[in-house]
Amino acid sequence: MTVxxxxxxxxxxxxxxxxxxxLTGRADRLNRTRVPAPxxxxxxxxxxxxxxxxxxxxxxxxEVLRLADSLRIPVVPRDGGTGLTDGAVPLRGGIVVxxxxxxxxxxIDLDNRTCTVGTGINALKLNEVLGRHGLIYPDDPASYxxxxxxxxxxxxxxxxxxxxxxxxxxxxxxFDHVLPGGRVIxxxxxIGRKITKSSSGYQLKHLFxxxxxxxxxxxxxxxxxxxxxxxxxxxxxxxEDYDSAYRAVGALARAGVAxxxxxxxxxxxxxxxxxxxxxxxxxxxxxxxxxVCAALYGYExxxxxxxxxxxxxxRSLGARYLGDEISEGDWAARHDRYATPLHGRTRSGQxxxxxxxxxxxxxxxxxxxxxxxxxxxxxxRLRRESDVFDDWGMFAYxxxxxxxxxxxxxxxxxxEQRLDDAAWEAWVRAKRDLAAVTLAHGGSISACHGxxxxxxxxxxxxxxxxxxxxxxxxxxxxxxxxxxxxxxxxLDQAYAEKS
Amino acid sequence: MKYRYQDEMSPPPARRVTDVAIxxxxxxxxxxxALMTDHVTQQDFPNWDTLRLVRSRADHLAWMHRHFADKVxxxxxxxxxLDE
Ligand SMILES: Cc1cc2nc3c(=O)[nH]c(=O)nc-3n(C[C@H](O)[C@H](O)[C@H](O)COP(=O)(O)OP(=O)(O)OC[C@H]3O[C@@H](n4cnc5c(N)ncnc54)[C@H](O)[C@@H]3O)c2cc1C
Numbered sequence: 001m002t003v004x005x006x007x008x009x010x011x012x013x014x015x016x017x018x019x020x021x022x023l024t025g026r027a028d029r030l031n032r033t034r035v036p037a038p039x040x041x042x043x044x045x046x047x048x049x050x051x052x053x054x055x056x057x058x059x060x061x062x063e064v065l066r067l068a069d070s071l072r073i074p075v076v077p078r079d080g081g082t083g084l085t086d087g088a089v090p091l092r093g094g095i096v097v098x099x100x101x102x103x104x105x106x107x108i109d110l111d112n113r114t115c116t117v118g119t120g121i122n123a124l125k126l127n128e129v130l131g132r133h134g135l136i137y138p139d140d141p142a143s144y145x146x147x148x149x150x151x152x153x154x155x156x157x158x159x160x161x162x163x164x165x166x167x168x169x170x171x172x173x174x175f176d177h178v179l180p181g182g183r184v185i186x187x188x189x190x191i192g193r194k195i196t197k198s199s200s201g202y203q204l205k206h207l208f209x210x211x212x213x214x215x216x217x218x219x220x221x222x223x224x225x226x227x228x229x230x231x232x233x234x235x236x237x238x239x240e241d242y243d244s245a246y247r248a249v250g251a252l253a254r255a256g257v258a259x260x261x262x263x264x265x266x267x268x269x270x271x272x273x274x275x276x277x278x279x280x281x282x283x284x285x286x287x288x289x290x291x292v293c294a295a296l297y298g299y300e301x302x303x304x305x306x307x308x309x310x311x312x313x314x315r316s317l318g319a320r321y322l323g324d325e326i327s328e329g330d331w332a333a334r335h336d337r338y339a340t341p342l343h344g345r346t347r348s349g350q351x352x353x354x355x356x357x358x359x360x361x362x363x364x365x366x367x368x369x370x371x372x373x374x375x376x377x378x379x380x381r382l383r384r385e386s387d388v389f390d391d392w393g394m395f396a397y398x399x400x401x402x403x404x405x406x407x408x409x410x411x412x413x414x415x416e417q418r419l420d421d422a423a424w425e426a427w428v429r430a431k432r433d434l435a436a437v438t439l440a441h442g443g444s445i446s447a448c449h450g451x452x453x454x455x456x457x458x459x460x461x462x463x464x465x466x467x468x469x470x471x472x473x474x475x476x477x478x479x480x481x482x483x484x485x486x487x488x489x490x491l492d493q494a495y496a497e498k499s
Numbered sequence: 500m501k502y503r504y505q506d507e508m509s510p511p512p513a514r515r516v517t518d519v520a521i522x523x524x525x526x527x528x529x530x531x532x533a534l535m536t537d538h539v540t541q542q543d544f545p546n547w548d549t550l551r552l553v554r555s556r557a558d559h560l561a562w563m564h565r566h567f568a569d570k571v572x573x574x575x576x577x578x579x580x581l582d583e
Contacts, residue, residue, distance in 0.1 A: 127566050232568035282520045282528045307577050324573050332560035350537045351530055
């Protein structure tokens with residue numbers, strides 16, 4: 001659809017939202033055509049929305065969706081715009097509903113330890129207010145300063161300290177959700193706003209999280225709060241080979257320390273990259289081949305006791321503590337990965353501007369070594385084909401406190417300005433191959449970002465099997481006119497029979 | 500405080516750290532200049548600005564820590580406890 005200025009649609013939207021909250025300018029739309037995932041910049045125009053609206057309340061979101069549904073206009077929800085699976089990127093033009101103005105803190109309930117917020121708020125900003133009450137909302141992605149609660153719901157995000165506090169799905173108790181036709185429902189455990197466990201009816205909360213805006217828009221959410229930790233401990237250790245580091249990360253995760261909030265394994269390629277381009281690691285001796293870090297949070301006495309236990313375990317497995325400066329600095333930097341040096345190298349070593357891209361999957365502990373080798377082979381192929389790609393190594397982060405599975409990511413630098421159709425095709429093929437390796441090892445294509453980008457999305461039906469057919473049926477039932485984020489997750493198939 | 504343009508624009512001599520990095524100030528590393536000639540070229544930076552950038556990053560990280568906990572424990576100290 002193309003909305004022309006003067007269209008009755010525009011007039012109606014201006015009536016609903018006020019003229020200043022309906023944006024049609026080219027810059028306003030261009031800024032909302034992409035996310036930080038690599039993007040064929042020469043094809044920017046294909047992803048332009050026709051207009052952007054900035055509602056201020058659930059009621060306004062509902063009115064916008066009612067209008068869009070009646071006229072069959074595509075709608076794409078957008079919050080921080082940091083999603084790495086292109087969820088907030090319009091594929092069919094239409095209206096981008098940018099929810100950033102719905103960012104109020106409506107209530108802080110100190111007795112039930114919850115707060116209720118507009119989904120346009122960011123956890124960093126929220127925590128600055130909660131900190132005054134000695135509380136924290138511990139949803140902590142590496143995009144902590146810039147992703148927002150609605151996007152965390154839309155992606156069902158993953159948190160760095162989720163092994164202690166849970167991930168977005170555990171931390172969001174309930175929310176107001178606007179269905180594609182404009183009806184507002186409240187989803188949570190049962191109907192309660194602040195209920196953390198219910199067995200009443202279907203468990204709809206999970207359905208309306210992680211759908212990448214294909215089932216409607218969350219506008220107000222009630223979140224679970226924790227006491228703000230008194231102490232943090234984030235040791236980093238060096239190892240002389242990957243296998244020792246791999247054994248150590250497993251042992252740390254399985255140790256059962258109550259304040260354990262997560263551990264991360266850095267492989268040899270990651271260490272090579274860091275030694276090349278990261279201040280903290282440039283001076284490390286070449287005998288350092290792999291790294292592990294862990295993070296603990298809680299009261300000081302608990303963290304001290306847990307910390308000593310983890311230090312003992314790491315030492316018994318050949319770890320060398322890297323010192324307080326790296327440990328403290330690098331852990332804090334995990335909360336704002338935008339500071340990653342955004343340059344890569346050509347094969348001859350020349351510096352080139354590159355954007356960071358991370359392909360993620362959930363992989364069981366026992367399959368990490370094999371997936372790592374297979375993934376680097378794919379990255380190596382890309383690197384051999386072109387200077388557009390640079391292998392920046394892999395991380396594996398614990399998903400939970402028992403160490404069963406890991407958010408496994410390979411970071412690839414991409415020289416976007418040089419992405420032409422051929423390089424883009426090579427990239428999409430590589431993404432499909434990475435996802436295939438994941439499935440061959442019993443993993444899930446994404447632990448954190450979602451899997452609706454070109455390449456990996458082709459394998460989602462294979463991953464979900466019969467569940468994918470259920471997904472199609474649900475999409476058709478909830479969004480009969482396919483207005484919500486059309487084109488994502490191959491969900492157009494849901495309407496094939498109908499048309 | 501005195502500001503002498505010439506002094507500020509003359510960084511201390513470089514010392515090679517690895518085959519791709521050099522250093523001029525303690526704990527501050529730069530890409531080997533020969534590797535920044537084709538696609539991205541190096542800029543001249545006054546010394547104070549280089550140091551300011553490094554310090555503000557440290558301030559930022561300290562600020563980030565404060566969002567998550569009141570205190571950061573020292574591993575060196577805990578290791579010392581283990582050895583006792
Ligand atoms: C440097 C960096 C580090 C990252 N690290 C992590 C990490 O550690 N963990 C992690 O989980 N992710 C991470 N990400 C990815 C990204 O930050 C998350 O996916 C985040 O949840 C997206 O939030 P957002 O507000 O930016 O959402 P957006 O990108 O705006 O939207 C994401 C998806 O949700 C939908 N959506 C947006 N708002 C709503 C709403 N109100 N209701 C329903 N659907 C909605 C959109 O349509 C889209 O499909 C990282 C990204 C970057 C750039």
